[in-house]
Amino acid sequence: NEVLLNGQWLPAAQATVSVFDRGFMLGDGIYEVIPFYRRKLFAFEQHLQRLRQGLESVGIDYGTDQLRERTAEAIARSDYEDGAVYMQVTRGVAPRKHHFPADTEPTVLLYAYPFRFDGFEQKLAHVLLSEDFRWHRCNIKSISLMGNILANQAAHQADKTENVLHRQGWITEGSHTSVFFVKDNILYTHPNGPYILPGVTRDVVLSIADELGMAVREEAVAVADLRLVTEAFLTGTTVQVTAIGSFLSDDRRLVIGSGSAGPVTRRIQTAFAGRTK
Ligand code: PDD
Numbered sequence: 001n002e003v004l005l006n007g008q009w010l011p012a013a014q015a016t017v018s019v020f021d022r023g024f025m026l027g028d029g030i031y032e033v034i035p036f037y038r039r040k041l042f043a044f045e046q047h048l049q050r051l052r053q054g055l056e057s058v059g060i061d062y063g064t065d066q067l068r069e070r071t072a073e074a075i076a077r078s079d080y081e082d083g084a085v086y087m088q089v090t091r092g093v094a095p096r097k098h099h100f101p102a103d104t105e106p107t108v109l110l111y112a113y114p115f116r117f118d119g120f121e122q123k124l125a126h127v128l129l130s131e132d133f134r135w136h137r138c139n140i141k142s143i144s145l146m147g148n149i150l151a152n153q154a155a156h157q158a159d160k161t162e163n164v165l166h167r168q169g170w171i172t173e174g175s176h177t178s179v180f181f182v183k184d185n186i187l188y189t190h191p192n193g194p195y196i197l198p199g200v201t202r203d204v205v206l207s208i209a210d211e212l213g214m215a216v217r218e219e220a221v222a223v224a225d226l227r228l229v230t231e232a233f234l235t236g237t238t239v240q241v242t243a244i245g246s247f248l249s250d251d252r253r254l255v256i257g258s259g260s261a262g263p264v265t266r267r268i269q270t271a272f273a274g275r276t277k
Contacts, residue, residue, distance in 0.1 A: 002077060003111040004070055009077070012111070021107050023090030026098075027144025029107075030054040031088035033237050036075055037117060037276040038082065044071065046200045054141050055089060062089050062106040070110055080114040084237060087111075088143055117276070120240040121269045124260060125162055127234075128155040129223065129249040132165035132172050136194045151175040158248060162234060167195060170220040177239050178202040181221045182231035182264045191218040201235040208271045214264065226254055231262035240276075241269045 005015040022028035034047040052064050071085050092104030134147035152175040155163035162174045172190050173179055178199035181188045187209050192198045209216050221229065232244040243261035247254045261269065 003109060004074065005109050006105075006107060015109075017107055017109075018093040020093050020095065021090055022092060022094060022101075022104075023088065023107060023143055025096055027142065027146075028058075029088050029090030029143040030058065030060065030141055031086065031143050032141065034071065034085045034087075035115070035117065035237050036080075036083055036085065036112075039075055039080075041071065041075070041085075042276055043200045043204060044068070046203060050141060050198065050200065051087070051089070057140055058142075059100060060089060060091050060106055062108070067110070074110060074112040078112045078114075080112060082117050083112050083114045085110065085112050090143070115238070117240060120242050121261070121266075121273070123239075123242045124245040125234055125239070125242050126160050126246045127174070127244055127248070128158050128160040128163045129171075129226075129247045130154060130163055130165060132167045132195070134165075138172070138195050138197055139193065141197060148175045160248060162239075164234075164244075164247065166223050169223045171223060171226075172196050172220070173199070174234055174236070177234040177236035177242075179244075180205065180233050180235060181229045182262065183221065183225065183229050185264075186215045186217055187264065188217050188219055188221050190220045199236060201237060201240065204272065204275065205235050205241065205268055208268055208275070212267060212271065223249070226256075230257045231265050232256045233261070233265045233268070241265065241272045243269075 001012040002009050003012050003015045032047050032051045034044055035042045048064055055062055074085050087110040090107045092106050094101035094104050151163040151165060162177055164174050164179050165172050173196040190196050234242045243265045244256055245259045246256060
């Protein structure tokens with residue numbers, strides 16, 4: 001179990017950072033999770049670009065070019081067939097202050113871990129629906145995930161696999177996934193912007209929908225319109241394209257369509273599996 005910390009491969013147990021690292025103390029950093037299928041990276045450039053944009057938007061000065069080689073190295077050094085590469089860049093080590101310290105070196109961590117992706121077509125997510133109480137910069141993939149953690153824990157406690165969130169009645173995304181709906185034979189997903197993470201899987205699904213000639217609207221679906229929704233599914237690096245069977249909201253359960261993956265979801269799942277080959 002090796003990790004790459006600041007350019008050095010180390011056994012995980014020996015990889016340590018300062019207690020004054022701003023990632024540890026303030027959650028001041030940006031991360032990515034990049035999947036690989038049969039040892040082949042999936043949508044790597046899109047993930048790297050999002051990381052670059054995130055770093056830039058919070059003023060962490062770190063050149064990401066070397067991460068291409070390092071990511072490939074992480075997979076080559078592992079014996080995992082399917083998995084993901086986790087990477088995070090924090091602002092570095094400095095006495096605790098809110099504003100940016102001058103002249104700190106970012107702390108960079110990267111490692112591969114095994115993950116089984118196959119079978120997402122057989123999974124069915126029963127999800128909680130609740131108020132999105134996160135900040136208004138959800139497009140930044142910040143390592144400070146308290147809002148997402150609390151949302152996901154609420155789902156876990158309700159025996160659900162994900163918490164799908166809404167802002168004042170408009171559905172945004174899941175605690176660690178993007179969300180799509182089919183309504184009147186049109187595919188809906190929340191537009192990019194400050195209220196959602198621009199999901200890489202979301203983008204892949206939009207391109208698949210385009211290829212399949214589906215009608216698509218990047219518009220939010222209202223909670224009040226959920227009863228008109230015939231299909232719903234989650235997308236993301238850790239769920240691929242997973243059908244939603246039901247929503248639990250205010251102790252009321254709303255079953256979507258037949259309660260299992262519908263025809264649009266099926267077509268997208270098949271095309272998605274094809275792209276990972
Ligand atoms: N989560 N929305 C949120 C809030 C997320 O955290 C994620 C990813 C997504 C899906 O993005 P992508 O398709 O690029 O994986 C949407 C990662 C995997 C995580 O935190 O583990």
